Amino acid sequence: MKALMWKELRENRMKMIIGCVLLSVIGAAVSIAYRFLEGGIPGMGQIPPEYADLIKKLLPDFSNVNAYLYSQWFSKNLQQVGAILAVVLLGSAVAGERELHTAIFLFSRPVSRGMILAAKVIVLFGGLVLAVLVSTGGAVLGALIVGKAPQLAFVLAATLHSVVALIAFASLATLLSVLVPDRVKAMLFSGGILIVLSVAGQFKPLHWLNPLALFGSPNLIVRPVPQLVPIVVGMVLSGCMLWISYRMLQRQEF
Amino acid sequence: MNAIEMVDVSKSYGQVQALEDMCLTVPTGSIFGLMGPNGAGKTTSIKLMLGLMEPTAGSLTVLGAIPSGDGTVLRRRIGFVPEDFSLYPHMTGFEILEFNARLYGCSVDENVRRLQTIFELPLARKIATYSKGMRKLLGLYIALSTEPELLILDEPTDGLDPVVRSHFLGVLADETARRNLTVFFSSHILSEVEKICDTVAFMRHGHTVLQDEVESIKTRYRVYTVRFMVGHSPRDVKSIAVQRERDLGQDAWDIEVLADQEQARTAFVDAGGTVLNVQSLPFDEIFMRFVEA
Numbered sequence: 001m002k003a004l005m006w007k008e009l010r011e012n013r014m015k016m017i018i019g020c021v022l023l024s025v026i027g028a029a030v031s032i033a034y035r036f037l038e039g040g041i042p043g044m045g046q047i048p049p050e051y052a053d054l055i056k057k058l059l060p061d062f063s064n065v066n067a068y069l070y071s072q073w074f075s076k077n078l079q080q081v082g083a084i085l086a087v088v089l090l091g092s093a094v095a096g097e098r099e100l101h102t103a104i105f106l107f108s109r110p111v112s113r114g115m116i117l118a119a120k121v122i123v124l125f126g127g128l129v130l131a132v133l134v135s136t137g138g139a140v141l142g143a144l145i146v147g148k149a150p151q152l153a154f155v156l157a158a159t160l161h162s163v164v165a166l167i168a169f170a171s172l173a174t175l176l177s178v179l180v181p182d183r184v185k186a187m188l189f190s191g192g193i194l195i196v197l198s199v200a201g202q203f204k205p206l207h208w209l210n211p212l213a214l215f216g217s218p219n220l221i222v223r224p225v226p227q228l229v230p231i232v233v234g235m236v237l238s239g240c241m242l243w244i245s246y247r248m249l250q251r252q253e254f
Numbered sequence: 255m256n257a258i259e260m261v262d263v264s265k266s267y268g269q270v271q272a273l274e275d276m277c278l279t280v281p282t283g284s285i286f287g288l289m290g291p292n293g294a295g296k297t298t299s300i301k302l303m304l305g306l307m308e309p310t311a312g313s314l315t316v317l318g319a320i321p322s323g324d325g326t327v328l329r330r331r332i333g334f335v336p337e338d339f340s341l342y343p344h345m346t347g348f349e350i351l352e353f354n355a356r357l358y359g360c361s362v363d364e365n366v367r368r369l370q371t372i373f374e375l376p377l378a379r380k381i382a383t384y385s386k387g388m389r390k391l392l393g394l395y396i397a398l399s400t401e402p403e404l405l406i407l408d409e410p411t412d413g414l415d416p417v418v419r420s421h422f423l424g425v426l427a428d429e430t431a432r433r434n435l436t437v438f439f440s441s442h443i444l445s446e447v448e449k450i451c452d453t454v455a456f457m458r459h460g461h462t463v464l465q466d467e468v469e470s471i472k473t474r475y476r477v478y479t480v481r482f483m484v485g486h487s488p489r490d491v492k493s494i495a496v497q498r499e500r501d502l503g504q505d506a507w508d509i510e511v512l513a514d515q516e517q518a519r520t521a522f523v524d525a526g527g528t529v530l531n532v533q534s535l536p537f538d539e540i541f542m543r544f545v546e547a
């Protein structure tokens with residue numbers, strides 16, 4: 001198992017490092033930008049009053065840094081870049097082995113397919129979670145730099161939701177990676193499914209389909225306690241998709 | 255005990271029948287060559303032996319175990335060099351040997367150092383920089399490094415230049431002689447099979463048409479030219495022979511028959527034929543006659 005995990009880490013380290021750094025930079029930049037949005041950008045003049053009113057109506061209350069972080073980080077940048085990272089990391093997990101003709105070598109070694117999949121999932125999910133934690137740390141640090149300390153309970157609850165949601169997205173990408181023997185197609189299918197469900201979920205009768213709901217609702221801002229339903233749904237969905245991935249991998253012929 | 259036993263094994267992919275009632279017996283300690291044209295079912299047979307696929311019907315045992323059930327444990331005793339495979343290009347030669355050894359639950363030890371004196375590969379270099387020949391040699395190096403009981407090679411020398419091929423086969427022969435290793439070797443390069451294997455099986459359309467020792471095949475099979483007159487039919491000897499039929503007119507047929515010497519003459523006489531000519535053939539020609547028939 002250790003050898004398999006070492007191989008995965010070695011193979012995906014650049015993706016994980018780039019993802020982590022990129023997300024952290026975005027996280028810090030989003031928080032630091034709070035200062036400019038709150039007080040206007042120096043040298044660029046104030047926001048014209050007609051737009052300021054509009055922005056106030058459209059955007060959350062900028063006097064509340066939790067609301068700002070929720071709207072601009074957890075439910076926007078982390079959601080979007082994190083979803084891309086989840087799809088890129090896991091979409092190539094098994095499909096990449098097939099596409100690059102290394103599957104026949106790997107699967108003819110004396111290790112079970114379950115162990116191969118487990119090693120991939122542990123390392124790549126670990127990389128994804130690490131990217132969420134480090135980048136959220138960057139976002140919090142950025143907020144502290146501009147003198148706004150977000151509420152710890154809120155940050156922890158929103159981070160937990162983000163981790164659960166992104167693991168669910170990554171589990172979908174894992175399943176597609178097992179089913180589709182081409183890593184680009186596996187990534188496109190995973191991303192496509194998430195986009196279609198997100199769009200469909202915007203319509204009220206199909207609201208329950210929206211995968212972005214796994215990130216929790218804006219109620220987190222006022223009541224920073226993890227919300228049971230999205231967390232349980234996210235964990236159950238992830239478990240089911242990983243189980244199906246395992247069963248499908250067991251049945252596949254190489 | 256035989257290293258590999260296949261009895262009436264069939265394998266289909268949807269509508270495509272890759273193997274049909276395939277029978278094969280590989281004696282322990284032998285160098286066994288499985289020969290057949292492209293698409294005959296050689297790679298499918300190997301994948302079944304490794305438990306990478308399950309047979310649709312029939313029974314298969316490898317080293318006394320059933321591959322589809324005991325695959326993980328069984329593969330610890332097997333070294334395998336696939337036909338079309340890549341090794342992780344970001345790893346160095348030494349790293350892939352170490353990775354493989356850890357998957358087999360052993361360490362890079364004295365055996366690897368001994369093999370390095372034979373293979374002389376630049377193990378500190380990344381695999382991405384290796385030539386095709388070096389990668390094939392590294393594949394054999396990896397397969398031998400864990401001291402397997404059974405070595406399975408799928409078209410191992412395909413695409414190699416004569417120098418590397420000769421080195422590859424030399425290493426294989428030396429390692430087999432060093433200990434009681436069984437080698438299962440699939441190839442369509444007849445000269446190397448004849449040179450290195452002691453037993454072979456010919457495959458055609460998903461099943462074996464002949465299995466015997468190389469020397470036995472060369473001495474047993476001859477080409478007979480037999481004439482049948484009216485009232486007799488060459489169809490009567492088809493059960494023992496592979497033949498090319500030539501109709502001479504309404505009264506006679508000449509047939510050219512590749513047949514086992516022990517059975518041929520009696521069978522031809524019983525069927526009313528007259529042997530016109532007997533000719534010995536080289537090994538590759540015998541193979542061609544079998545698979546073309």
